[in-house]
Amino acid sequence: MATEKLIIGDTEINRAIAMAKSGETPDGKIFIFTDEKFTNLRLQVQAKTASWIVRWKSSSVTIGYAWPAKKRHITAPSTVRKLADTVLDLMKDDPDKVKSYLDAHFAGQSKSEALKAAHKTADTWTLRECVEQTIDGKTAPDAKHKIGANTVKDYRGTFSRDVFQKVLDKPAVLVTRGDIESVRDHVKKHVGASPAIKIITYTRAVLDYCARNHAGQSGLDKVDAWWHFLNAPFEIKPRNRRPEIEAIVATMLLAEEYLTKPLPGRAQGVNGTNPGTLAGLWWLVLTCQRAAAGMSLLAHDVVTDPDSNEFLLAAWAEDVMKAGQAHVLPIPDRAWAMINSFREKGRHAGSQEWAFPSERKKDAHATASGVYRILYRLAGRDALIQEAKVERKGKKVPERTERRDLLKEAGIDWWSLHDLRRSLTKVLDDNGIPGGATVILAHDIHEKSELAVTASEREREDFQKLRTARITKMAYGGAQYIALKKEAMRIWTDAVLDEYDRQKSEKAATLEAAE
DNA sequence: TCTGACACCCGTCGGTGGTG
């Protein structure tokens, strides 16, 4: 083995690099330069690498490479000696700390930061432990800023990503901005912007929580709060799909047409839509409520308005609405008649429980998902066939043939339930009542009335009467802006229903002309 | 005309990604 003892300088480094590049040393064995200036340092060439090694007593540690130039690349003699000096001290102190120190050093931390980090490795939390502690702390019954089950689900989803695992096992004090940013970028590239933003948001939340509440155990008191600078340099463009009333109504007429016939290409003569589900779609079109909340309307919470012949009142309890606020909406008679014309033809029409009972399940309400599927099928977005579970036994089976986008064929751009809310806002703005949309959409209502019902309450003979009284009181008192809501609801529903009447008679005229 | 087998269809469930 060739060993040269001298002061390692650029000449030696270049020779070592040349050897490593070719993979050949003069005698084919390991080639070593030992440094006369810093006795514990050596530059060792073996195969295709030239490594910087610090030796002390019987142990040696690689602190970097002169070649290859990929990771931990160091070629300046002074830099190497400085690093070697620190590492040697650490080796004498506690050899176990060297690795973490080098991790921190090459992650770009300053000497003092990296040293602090190194001294903390054994007894401070990993990032994973910080996550767990944060979730535990924020879900405790007496937590100050509690998080809900959905948010816990969000945390778990975010931190369970594969690319995150390695970083999570690092001690939190050693995690760097670069670590988190590379996870963020990977997720952005392979998943999407929203999950990538969550990486940043939740990492920041976790480190903040631990630094604030468990600084000692997490070790985060020894580190600058670099996570405050974490950022996601992109944003999600807000959607701006806004179907015109004409398109909405054309879609509704199309859906209505398929109440009595199968959709194109279907192998069986099953009607494309069912009245109960269509009633749900009409309900959402005419009220523009959030789909899930809108469909969970209880049957007894639609009441006649004692103060008006032209409206009904619909009410949602606070636990159904976003932000936990009760909501009352006046429904113009004309609109309710439209909805009801389909509603009363539903399979479970007249349900005591739900205003919009499911077509399928007894005792359940029609779901937003089911309503949405009407649009989904009309656009031909549903899968062509399910995979056959059993081998066909030569029997001729009806086959589904084509998938057509009926909306496109009718010149309608794809729209979905949430888009209705933008259409409503536009129509009301155009009609000079910009506040109308806000009150209908329940963006900013503060109402504390109790609408929860107990079973025994419902047993009472005069329940419906009492219920009506309570909803009315809520509608007219307090912060429900009932007059504004009435005006806004009338403008919107009239606009939709006028267009419906227009298109319907136009259609009838076309049919007549064809005969 | 009846019956049973089969696979189809609509609406539901639940997970993932997006939104305000």
Next chain:
DNA sequence: CACCACCGACGGGTGTCAGA
């Protein structure tokens, strides 16, 4: 941070058809 949209997967109910 708490909701929403979207969509794959699936199941109960049912139309279809061959054969009795």
